[in-house]
Amino acid sequence: MKAFDPYRILGISPQANLEEIRRAFREKARQLHPDLGGKKELFLELKRSYEFLCERLAPNRLRILKERPRGDNYLLSFLDVTARELALGATVTVVVPGKTKTCSHCQGRGQNPSGRKETCLFCEGRGEIEFSGAKRHLRIVCPRCGGEGVIWVDICPHCRGRGEVSGERELVLKLPLGARPGDILHLPPQEEDEVDVFFELQVHPSGNLIFEGRQLVSRAEVPFWSFALGCPLKVETLEGYERVALPPRFQPGTFFTLPNRGAYREDGTREDLMVRVEVVFPLDLSPAARKKLEEFAEIMEKKEGQNASSGY
Numbered sequence: 001m002k003a004f005d006p007y008r009i010l011g012i013s014p015q016a017n018l019e020e021i022r023r024a025f026r027e028k029a030r031q032l033h034p035d036l037g038g039k040k041e042l043f044l045e046l047k048r049s050y051e052f053l054c055e056r057l058a059p060n061r062l063r064i065l066k067e068r069p070r071g072d073n074y075l076l077s078f079l080d081v082t083a084r085e086l087a088l089g090a091t092v093t094v095v096v097p098g099k100t101k102t103c104s105h106c107q108g109r110g111q112n113p114s115g116r117k118e119t120c121l122f123c124e125g126r127g128e129i130e131f132s133g134a135k136r137h138l139r140i141v142c143p144r145c146g147g148e149g150v151i152w153v154d155i156c157p158h159c160r161g162r163g164e165v166s167g168e169r170e171l172v173l174k175l176p177l178g179a180r181p182g183d184i185l186h187l188p189p190q191e192e193d194e195v196d197v198f199f200e201l202q203v204h205p206s207g208n209l210i211f212e213g214r215q216l217v218s219r220a221e222v223p224f225w226s227f228a229l230g231c232p233l234k235v236e237t238l239e240g241y242e243r244v245a246l247p248p249r250f251q252p253g254t255f256f257t258l259p260n261r262g263a264y265r266e267d268g269t270r271e272d273l274m275v276r277v278e279v280v281f282p283l284d285l286s287p288a289a290r291k292k293l294e295e296f297a298e299i300m301e302k303k304e305g306q307n308a309s310s311g312y
């Protein structure tokens with residue numbers, strides 16, 4: 001078996017930066033995507049290579065804060081992540097807000113400098129207007145075309161005519177290990193004109209995994225007959241679904257833990273995963289199932305009757 005070589009799979013040199021890696025992934029993904037007729041295994045291999053390199057190259061620039069920032073020269077934004085991403089310290093794409101800037105393509109005019117131009121009708125292309133009075137002759141710069149004699153007709157494609165562009169940036173960032181719902185993540189400025197950005201985490205459930213407070217919980221539903229018979233439980237963990245035996249004398253509505261299978265701590269060790277077991281009852285039973293259940297109830301009631309009478 002050949003060793004896993006993400007660079008070869010993406011067709012890039014080992015010196016490639018994150019931007020080059022992303023570009024290579026986008027191009028290859030277009031050829032290999034199963035929806036476009038590509039082989040699924042090849043696409044998955046490509047995706048795995050891409051995620052592996054993103055993970056390795058993305059510098060961990062986010063720091064965990066326990067409280068909101070002070071002062072006013074900063075931006076506060078929300079960061080939507082899933083419970084799984086947060087627990088594993090996954091790499092996520094983050095939209096970093098930024099202050100609006102004057103469009104550099106059109107210098108804030110909103111018109112396309114390399115688009116069509118029409119002669120200014122106000123000054124007839126001369127760029128200035130002359131006024132002749134009895135004694136004085138006055139020339140002023142044409143207020144309509146600003147002295148250029150032409151009007152730019154097409155809107156600037158860069159800012160779509162607004163004259164300014166959003167300072168928003170998309171970054172691939174690794175969530176710091178140990179971050180929990182309620183924490184604030186701090187992204188220090190990278191360049192001179194940037195400010196500190198703070199993210200408030202918004203954590204969404206992933207499948208059956210949710211955070212209850214700062215604790216990662218896996219909700220496991222079990223049909224009442226499996227529970228009564230003591231069948232192993234299907235539990236979603238951070239590594240996927242697993243069959244787990246219920247602890248002896250376990251009661252519904254409570255929980256048990258899987259040691260060291262929960263969210264990562266800052267030091268790279270793991271917390272326990274809490275498994276909350278909910279016993280569920282089917283809303284409708286088939287006639288056959290109902291008959292069996294009635295038989296079961298009869299046996300149980302007889303037994304109870306015997307127990308009750310033995311008490312006298």
Ligand SMILES: [Zn+2]
Binds near residue numbers: 104108109164
């Ligand atoms: Zn523009």
Ligand SMILES: [Zn+2]
Binds near residue numbers: 120148
């Ligand atoms: Zn003019």
